[in-house]
Amino acid sequence: MTDVRLSLSGEIDLADRDDLEHKLNTLIRCCGDDLVVDCAAVTFIDSSGIGALVDARNRLYEQGRRLRLVALPDSGRRVVEILDLSMFLNVEDGSVTTHLTASSV
Numbered sequence: 001m002t003d004v005r006l007s008l009s010g011e012i013d014l015a016d017r018d019d020l021e022h023k024l025n026t027l028i029r030c031c032g033d034d035l036v037v038d039c040a041a042v043t044f045i046d047s048s049g050i051g052a053l054v055d056a057r058n059r060l061y062e063q064g065r066r067l068r069l070v071a072l073p074d075s076g077r078r079v080v081e082i083l084d085l086s087m088f089l090n091v092e093d094g095s096v097t098t099h100l101t102a103s104s105v
Helices: 014-030 047-062 074-082
Strands: 004-012 035-045 067-070 090-092 100-102
Touching (some): 047 067
Parallel strands (some): 035 067
């Protein structure tokens, strides 16, 4: 199985949630692989962005697939910790090489 990668950039907040959800849902529907969300170029992410990622994680989990967050910025890590999602979301440091890339948000 090959991971599918979605690279995010800029600020991810309530204004971007619908677009993020659409991209995540499209990848979940069209690809039967695990999903890697590369956040290396994200400058800020709030609870609405984290919420969209949690929703995607739940959909993937129901299908026996995984969501991995890579290079989540400090703002996102703080939200994950405050919401006590550290054990729930798979957050990894660094970047990752994958075979299929979707466009950035």
